[in-house]
Every structure is written in structure tokens, then in C-alpha cells.
Amino acid sequence: MCFSIMSMESGTTPVPLTLRVRRACDHQDMPFQLRYIGVPEGTGNNNSRPTIVRSSIDIGTSASIIEFLTELGCRVDFEYMARGYMFRKGRMKITVSKIFKLTNGKPQDTVEPISQSYLVELSVLAPSGQDAIAEDMRNFAEQLRPLVVLEKVDIKRMPMSLP
Known part of the structure; x- marks a missing residue:
């Protein structure tokens, strides 16, 4: 689930703050994860960097995190489910997943x-x-290029909700 709340920084125009909550659907006893992902660094010259660099904070939480964020004034922007596989190569994490939208509730x-x-x-x-x-x-x-088209995603051009 992707939540947002408007943030005021030192009297400037309001900026939406985005928080993501995720959990493993097949392991109900696992904790929920709350994630904050910062804005890309150096957005003006983003094409000169080989990757997008952003700060992130991950926190393990209980199932009441959704109720807590709602009480804070956050609203749900969108919700999706990802099913797939995760691989590791050294410190790199590679996920291959199919994205699903929820049709009739949970x-x-x-x-x-x-x-x-x-x-x-x-x-x-x-x-x-x-x-x-x-x-x-x-x-x-580059090694994956014959099989997949890998590119950096322009965060500003992404829709705020899934179709």
C-alpha cells in the first residue's frame, strides 16, 4: 500500500510525503514493513549517473501500522500485489515479479x-x-540486456495510481 500526507517544509509549498507499507501475503505471521523512499539525489543531472540514488528508511512494524497512518492523516494512494522471485549477486538484490491490482477488496x-x-x-x-x-x-x-529492457525510471513522470 502506498500512503501519502502533505508535508510543510519551512513555509514553502506543501510537498507530498510518501510512505509504503508491505507484507508477505503467504506468511501472515511476518511483520509489516514501513518504508520511506527519499527523492532522487541530483535530479537536475540524473542522466549523467548510471543509477538513481535515493535515501531510504525501512522499519519493521505490527499490523496496526495501517490504522496508525490513517489516524495521522495519511491517505491510501494505491495498493498492488507483487508475486515473483528475488535473487542476490553480492550486495545487489534482483527482483523479478509480476504486478497485480486488487479487484474486489483484499x-x-x-x-x-x-x-x-x-x-x-x-x-x-x-x-x-x-x-x-x-x-x-x-x-x-548490460548482461541482462538481451532478455529485458532495463532503464532508469523518471519518478516525476510516473502516475500516482495504478490503472
């Missing part, structure tokens, strides 16, 4: 695929300023 039985394609995501958790990892990611992405 049950897992009522999902339909958004597309026939799979989403391939390559990510690394790294301290700020480590650009060598970005080159490793680009080299790995």
Missing part, C-alpha cells in the same frame, strides 16, 4: 495482472557517496 483470489510483462528491479543498499557500486549495477544490467 482477498488474494481477486487479483488481475496489470500487464503480461514482468518487472525486473535491481537495487543495492549502500552508504552515500559510493559510486563504484553504480558501475557494478550498470555492468550487471
